[in-house]
Amino acid sequence: MPCVADWLNNPFSIVQGIFAQNVPNSDWEKKVTEYFKEKLKENNATNWVPSLNDVPVHYLKPNSLVKFRCMVQDMFDPEFYMGVYETVDPNTNARVLHFGKYRDVAECGPQQEIDLNSSQTVTSERQTFYCVPVPGESAWVKEISFLTDQARVSPSTSYTPSRHKRSYEEDEDMDLHPSKQKEQHMGNSQTDFSNLSLLTLRTRRDLFTQTVLSLQLSLLRFFSFCLCAVLDLAHLPPYFIIFSLWQVYESWDSFKVNDVLEVYGILSVDPVLSIVNNEERDSSALDPMECMDTAEEQRVHSPPASLVPRIHVILAQKLHNTLTHYCLPALMKRRVKPVIVSNFMSELSPVRAELLGFLTHALLGDSLAAEYLILHLISTVYARRDVLPLGKFTVNLSGCPRNSIFTEHIYRIIQQLVPASYRLQMTIENMNHSRFIPHKDYAANRLVSGVLQLASNTSLVVDETQLEQGQLDTTGVHNVTALGNLITWQKVDYDFNYHQMEFPCNINVLITSEGRSLLPSDCQVHLQPQIIPPNMEEYMNSLLTAVLPSVLNKFRIYLSLLRLLDYSISDEVTKAVEEDFVEMRKNDPESITADDLHRTLLVARFLSLSAGQTTLSRERWLRAKQLEALRKARLQQQKCVNGNEL
Known part of the structure; x- marks a missing residue:
């Protein structure tokens, strides 16, 4: 069992030690990355890093090391920060160098001030990513990651808040007596430098002497942002939704929108950020030429840390295949991949036979449709020739019962087999009123998500059995066109108002319909049921209950592993x-x-x-x-x- 060391509970102490030993050399940042990379390799140490996917933020210790499995929904503009800065004691003229990396707020002693004119100051650049949980991620993936992590609250989360919420009486008391806030947040003076253009660097003592009006405005913005986040991410699973802002310091150009990543970084949920941002937005003393951001953009890009925590990234890796990452981590190493594959190949034939039988029962005894469903589930875009995606295999399963729960249960079965999936009910109302294509909101300078903003290898089940006669409006026509382009070209044209920007994707699309689908497909298979169960729901539930969890895991590994061959x-x-x-x-x-x-x-x-x-x-x-x-x-x-x- 790995020792619970400072690198997990207090990573800043490690960074500080490396910084102190290597300044003024410029390679201290590289040594920090190498240190944590080596630590995470020791004795499955990654299992002891708490995950934002499993643990509520208020149970995590601020400034501790955390991880998060998520999708990049948006990338904000790069921002400047003070990578190295110098403080001075006005009484003694003593000077101390500090690092600003991995911080939102500058640290300095109670009698120190930041010397903005110091020759030691180093201005650096970092990229901000807005990240969300993987859309449509299956519940069993969360269970696998949870079991891999061994416990919901690892030793680094020994921090326990004294209370989750204040009572109304306490809130009123805090508002009327701001000094009590200072008593609860005593510590070193801190100065915010997330926006150097403002040049309004102040101490923590000053920041907590805000008026009741400022606090009320903060709450209004909090709930406004909550509402916007929910509306923009309606296709996310309704449980344990959390968003985060990443501060990425190295190699951010290797990440792009819709990438699924696992990130390790330092958690920042300092409430001072909310007060700083409110004060900066409400200040009338700012020079308009120095602050070009609109109020809406500031609200979106600097939400309250209690709602959207910041993660200062130390290490990040792409998850090309979530299942193999958690179930078969050795597959990620080429030197042992042939051994793992050969071992699983020895039982491949019986697993395929069991899966074929399982899907045959799910498709009401139609073994031919089950064969094609297996081929569909292992298909993936393996290359592109000009604009043509190679390897996509969209199947239209026609002959499905109209307005029944059959498609819903087929989707439930697919959920049990693939890491991420989404069911799109193709009704006139959904086509006319849903937002399929992400679009750019220039007022807030952000990308507003759409239904078709999905992670790679997501299974999209389009239910056309509920389509009734009706008229598609302009939005509906655009949505159907976007869906057809995704199927044919495996791309989604994001709307940037003045132009369209292509985002290639790799989405497995299964269309269920009564007759031939209105959408394009690579292959139409007409369902011929051999079994007509008197109670469809009871039949499907018993089918899922009859499959052992160990057998389901074999099905999942089978489908994921074959995509890698x-x-x-x-x-x-x-x-x-x-x-x-x-x-x-x-x-x-x-x-x-x-x-x-x-x-x-x-x-x-x-x-x-x-x-x-x-x-x-x-x-x-x-x-x-x-x-x-x-x-x-x-x-x-x-x-x-x-x-x-x-």
């Missing part, structure tokens, strides 16, 4: 496929097209990977042709029955 086609097989296609065209030139070849190659690719084969064999090619023939025959049969095109 490389795939290739030998020259010999390529030539055989070309000859076979030419022969097929000779026999049926009207119905066999280039699209059919492309789709059959996709089916063969995912069919091979589903069996653990990383290259196409003649056997898998023939099996892919067989599946496609069965699928087309079913569509043709249904077309004849209905007398119109599906």
